[in-house]
Structures are given as structure tokens and as C-alpha cells.
């Protein structure tokens with residue numbers, strides 16, 4: 001296996017992935033037109049070897065973006081380019097050709113591991129689809145299991161015989177067995193307890209560094225995203241609120257919603273948790289279901305302590321504030 005560290009010069013390398021003005025509406029016809037878009041004009045790039053974190057509350061459109069990239073969800077507008085090739089409306093043939101390069105790890109291992117198949121069968125399937133012989137596929141599966149910290153004889157066992165953390169390692173093995181270039185991790189560690197979460201995150205980081213992988217790392221917890229991501233994109237109601245280097249976005253958040261997310265992120269130490277709670281309350285961010293804004297304007301305005309009439313009338317464009325791009329009239 002050749003292990004090359006890609007150049008991270010950004011401007012000189014074509015992005016691994018370019019998402020531009022992406023819009024996704026669920027439903028059909030008039031129903032779709034009437035409902036707010038689940039993803040509403042989202043743009044971001046992922047450079048070769050870069051990890052981009054996508055963070056936001058439940059329902060903000062994170063998984064929808066992941067599915068659109070993977071070709072599992074139809075796109076209503078905008079474009080998705082993979083290594084310079086438009087894949088927005090890629091047909092089954094083009095998707096099959098991409099299938100080994102663009103892989104996914106989901107929260108629920110059952111979605112990638114058939115509980116009725118042995119672990120080996122699940123791991124060998126993508127290899128066999130690409131023409132590998134059975135013996136070769138089996139030895140690759142054993143190697144990959146070993147690499148993710150499991151015994152080689154796990155090939156002959158079933159997913160139910162493993163713990164949640166081990167099953168997630170198996171999902172990682174399945175995603176990486178074909179040497180992908182880009183892996184979409186959607187809440188890949190969210191169901192795990194804290195120490196298991198840390199182990200799987202470390203594994204993902206090691207594999208990335210060994211193989212020069214790009215990740216789109218999706219999670220609702222900004223602390224988890226912070227661990228792996230070099231760049232963080234913050235989503236609210238299908239729109240990007242902030243996009244910038246991870247240390248800027250998490251260490252010095254400019255958008256009021258990002259500030260709320262950082263303050264809401266759980267921390268293991270009670271004293272720090274209490275300080276966070278105080279900080280959160282002092283932000284004056286309103287919570288609750290009443291915060292459903294009408295169309296237009298800033299989607300966060302009903303919860304935002306800075307909001308004025310301008311925020312109702314005009315959707316804030318992303319603009320550079322310090323080291324990050326922020327969609328706020330007042331940040």
C-alpha cells in the first residue's frame with residue numbers, strides 16, 4: 001500500500017470534495033415546495049487529507065448532507081464535485097466506480113453490518129464487488145481487523161458477538177478495506193461511552209495519518225468534532241452559520257449559535273460543567289420549540305440575543321470575521 005501525505009496547500013490542490021450551494025428538499029411537488037429545505041444553500045470544500053467537521057443540533061441537516069455526498073439522497077439544487085468531477089446527479093455506474101473511494105461509517109453499525117452475515121462476509125463484500133478472489137479478500141479482511149484492534153478470527157463471528165465499540169471498529173474496517181480517499185463519518189462515535197469514544201476517535205485519527213484520508217466528520221457534539229477536525233462547519237436549520245479552522249471556531253466562536261454549541265458541549269469535570277452552564281445562561285440564547293422562524297432572514301434570529309429587524313429581513317451572508325467565515329450581521 002502506498003502511503004503518501006497529500007500537500008495541504010489548499011489553493012494549489014483541487015479539493016477532494018467541493019459542495020456548492022447545496023439544497024435538499026424532502027417530499028415531492030407542492031409539499032416539497034411548501035416545506036423549508038432540509039439543506040438550504042450549503043457550501044464547503046474538503047482538501048486532500050483534510051478532516052472537516054460538520055456540527056449542529058439534531059435536525060439541522062447534517063445527515064442529509066452526508067447522504068447527498070454518498071449518493072443516497074437526491075439533491076434539489078447546487079452541486080457536489082469529487083476531485084473536480086461533478087457527481088451531483090451521478091448515475092449508478094458512476095457511483096459504483098466511486099464506491100471504493102467514497103465510503104461511510106454510520107452511528108448504527110447495523111446499517112453497514114448485516115447481523116445475519118459473519119464479520120468476514122461483511123468485510124469481504126466490497127472487495128469481492130471489485131473483483132477480489134475469495135482467499136485474497138479473506139486475508140485482507142483479517143489484516144484489516146487486526147489493524148482496527150480486533151483478533152483475526154473475528155472474521156468467522158457475527159456482529160452480535162461484539163460490544164458496541166468493537167462493532168464500530170468493524171464498521172471502520174469495512175469502510176477502509178477498499179482504500180478509500182474520503183470517508184463520511186456520520187455520528188460514528190455518538191452511541192459509544194466516553195472512553196470507547198476516545199479509543200475509536202484515536203483509531204480514526206491514526207488511520208487518517210497513515211493513509212492520508214480525508215474525512216467529513218459529522219457529529220452533534222462540538223467537542224467530539226474538535227478532536228479530529230482541522231476545519232469546522234457549523235450548521236443551523238440547514239444553513240452554514242460559521243466555517244473556519246477548528247481552533248478558531250471552537251476556541252473563539254464568533255457566531256452566537258456557535259457560542260451556544262460550545263457552551264452546551266458536555267465536559268467530564270463538574271466544576272467546568274458548572275462554569276459552562278453559567279456561560280451558557282449569560283449568553284441569553286433562547287431555547288425551545290417556539291423558535292421556528294418564517295422564511296427569509298437569519299434562521300437563528302428567534303433564539304439570538306443580538307437579533308434586530310435586519311435579521312428578520314435579510315439573510316446574513318458568510319463574511320470573514322477574524323479567522324473564520326460567519327453568517328451574522330452583528331458577530
Ligand code: ADP
Nearest residue numbers: 026027038056057058059060061062063064065
Ligand atoms: P441531522 O442529521 O442534523 O440530525 P437530518 O439531515 O437527519 O438532520 O434532518 C434534517 C431535516 O430533514 C430534519 O428536519 C428532518 O426532520 C428532515 N428529514 C430527514 N430525513 C427525512 C426524510 N427521509 N423525509 C422527510 N424529512 C426528513
Ligand code: MG
Nearest residue numbers: 062063064187
Ligand atoms: Mg443525523
